[in-house]
Amino acid sequence: xxxxxxxxxxxxxxxxxxxxxxxxxxxxxxxxxxxxxxxxxxxxxxxxxxxxxxxxxxxxxxxxxxxxxxxxxxxxxxxxxxxxxxxxxxxxxxxxxxxxxxxxxxxxxxxxxxxxxxxxxxxxxxxxxxxxxxxxxxxxxxxxxxxxxxxxxxxxxxxxxxxxxxxxxxxxxxxxxxxxxxxxxxxxxxxxxxxxxxxxxxxxxxxxxxxxxxxxxxxxxxxxxxxxxxxxxxxxxxxxxxxxxxxxxxxxxxxxxxxxxxxxxxxxxxxxxxxxxxxxxxxxxxxxxxxxxxxxxxxxxxxxxxxxxxxxxxxxxxxxxxxxxxxxxxxxxxxxxxxxxxxxxxxxxxxxxxxxxxxxxxxxxxxxxxxxxxxxxxxxxxxxxxx
Amino acid sequence: xxxxxxxxxxxxxxxxxxxxxxxxxxxxxxxxxxxxxxxxxxxxxxxxxxxxxxxxxxxxxxxxxxxxxxxxxxxxxxxxxxxxxxxxxxxxxxxxxxxxxxxxxxxxxxxxxxxxxxxxxxxxxxxxxxxxxxxxxxxxxxxxxxxxxxxxxxxxxxxxxxxxxxxxxxxxxxxx
Numbered sequence: 001x002x003x004x005x006x007x008x009x010x011x012x013x014x015x016x017x018x019x020x021x022x023x024x025x026x027x028x029x030x031x032x033x034x035x036x037x038x039x040x041x042x043x044x045x046x047x048x049x050x051x052x053x054x055x056x057x058x059x060x061x062x063x064x065x066x067x068x069x070x071x072x073x074x075x076x077x078x079x080x081x082x083x084x085x086x087x088x089x090x091x092x093x094x095x096x097x098x099x100x101x102x103x104x105x106x107x108x109x110x111x112x113x114x115x116x117x118x119x120x121x122x123x124x125x126x127x128x129x130x131x132x133x134x135x136x137x138x139x140x141x142x143x144x145x146x147x148x149x150x151x152x153x154x155x156x157x158x159x160x161x162x163x164x165x166x167x168x169x170x171x172x173x174x175x176x177x178x179x180x181x182x183x184x185x186x187x188x189x190x191x192x193x194x195x196x197x198x199x200x201x202x203x204x205x206x207x208x209x210x211x212x213x214x215x216x217x218x219x220x221x222x223x224x225x226x227x228x229x230x231x232x233x234x235x236x237x238x239x240x241x242x243x244x245x246x247x248x249x250x251x252x253x254x255x256x257x258x259x260x261x262x263x264x265x266x267x268x269x270x271x272x273x274x275x276x277x278x279x280x281x282x283x284x285x286x287x288x289x290x291x292x293x294x295x296x297x298x299x300x301x302x303x304x305x306x307x308x309x310x311x312x313x314x315x316x317x318x319x320x321x322x323x324x325x326x327x328x329x330x331x332x333x334x335x336x337x338x339x340x341x342x343x344x345x346x347x348x349x350x351x352x353x354x355x356x357x358x359x360x361x362x363x364x365x366x367x368x369x370x371x372x373x374x375x376x377x378x379x380x381x382x383x384x385x386x387x
Numbered sequence: 388x389x390x391x392x393x394x395x396x397x398x399x400x401x402x403x404x405x406x407x408x409x410x411x412x413x414x415x416x417x418x419x420x421x422x423x424x425x426x427x428x429x430x431x432x433x434x435x436x437x438x439x440x441x442x443x444x445x446x447x448x449x450x451x452x453x454x455x456x457x458x459x460x461x462x463x464x465x466x467x468x469x470x471x472x473x474x475x476x477x478x479x480x481x482x483x484x485x486x487x488x489x490x491x492x493x494x495x496x497x498x499x500x501x502x503x504x505x506x507x508x509x510x511x512x513x514x515x516x517x518x519x520x521x522x523x524x525x526x527x528x529x530x531x532x533x534x535x536x537x538x539x540x541x542x543x544x545x546x547x548x549x550x551x552x553x554x555x556x557x558x559x560x561x562x563x
Binding site for chain 2: 025050
């Protein structure tokens with residue numbers, strides 16, 4: 001077949017015979033010139049489809065449910081962990097005004113309040129120092145196992161006997177109201193079965209006496225491999241301590257002599273703070289200037305400017321941090337540059353035409369040895385293996 | 388007694404998790420966008436995305452990926468779609484949704500956008516919509532689409548030509 005533009009026009013009009021269509025398709029597959037003409041004529045379609053695909057925002061709430069394993073003990077990973085954890089919050093805010101924005105700060109150092117306590121709480125998350133810092137050990141049901149570990153040489157071994165094994169720990173950390181916590185850990189559950197059988201449960205709770213502010217994850221499925229887990233807790237009210245707990249349950253029946261066990265290692269805990277803007281965002285060309293008040297007792301001076309990220313209410317994250325960063329008292333001022341986002345912010349806000357809603361999200365790792373791994377929803381959707 | 392070696396599992400797990408994190412960050416939007424066009428609701432697209440990465444994570448340690456990572460993930464995604472969501476997505480009115488896309492501001496509305504995509508692709512044969520969405524939407528090359536759909540590259544092109552023609556004619560009819 002020779003090149004004939006009129007054939008392409010007739011192809012698009014649907015006036016070719018089936019045999020002619022097939023011949024032209026085969027020709028266009030080989031002929032760049034004819035394919036270019038076809039592409040040009042159908043450009044509105046390809047551009048619309050391409051635009052739709054690129055505009056589909058990834059739902060940030062999926063961060064809560066998807067496997068995002070980390071699994072390294074190197075410190076820089078903590079900030080990735082915190083960044084991911086902080087990103088989780090975006091979904092919660094995204095349900096508000098369509099003009100709401102979120103910023104994500106990662107605070108790399110301990111808060112000004114009682115730094116000794118903070119340092120103390122970072123210790124022995126992987127049971128390398130035995131039972132130090134943990135309660136519940138003793139007897140046979142909960143022991144430090146120096147022969148099995150996700151990292152290092154030790155982990156906590158919890159038997160699935162009647163009464164179960166249980167360890168817990170109270171971590172002193174100021175948690176402002178509205179904050180979110182993410183507990184991560186590595187678990188090894190080589191034996192198990194169904195909801196009627198044996199399982200491992202992890203929980204993180206706000207304080208000891210705040211009823212209902214607790215997140216729990218039951219792990220029913222068995223696997224011969226260490227797996228990262230993660231669960232999240234929203235704290236609607238302030239607290240000064242967090243309780244972390246791991247328990248094993250025997251399920252139905254008595255299991256006095258069973259040697260079935262689960263292991264837990266390398267706990268991690270990240271805290272995500274939230275603060276509101278102190279003034280309306282100022283838009284100047286592609287520059288978006290915003291200021292946030294950092295919740296007490298956390299110190300704005302500990303925020304690393306390069307770690308600041310901008311996440312909008314559609315879930316999009318600007319690839320670069322702020323171009324300007326300054327601190328005034330407890331307020332952080334940032335300037336981000338993005339023409340598209342600035343244009344969107346400049347649109348009238350039907351809810352608050354005078355002041356677009358602005359939130360800040362700040363995260364700091366308080367207690368961690370591994371980065372954010374697979375989260376609760378991921379583990380929770382495993383199909384139980386046969387008992 | 389356990390029949391596995393904790394020691395063996397430890398270090399590889401660490402390396403793998405870091406690589407998987409990168410894989411997830413690089414390709415999660417692609418996988419989600421794929422399902423947005425294939426499944427009848429955003430919730431199902433989210434669930435399917437989760438399921439895809441779950442399967443990917445489970446086989447990550449024991450799989451040697453012979454193709455590109457995104458093709459490997461999309462291959463899993465296609466199996467997930469076929470297994471869990473065999474029913475075709477509901478057809479939507481092209482007339483109703485084309486108007487929304489023409490307004491740039493409305494593309495911010497993800498539900499409208501997703502419905503537009505689903506409605507658009509529902510007017511095509513499944514193989515045509517697959518080829519169009521993978522190539523024109525998700526920007527895979529013809530060779531990659533061919534590998535994924537397990538058909539020759541020429542066949543992919545034929546499906547692309549026909550899909551674009553149908554959509555162009557549909558849009559002209561709407562505009563007429």
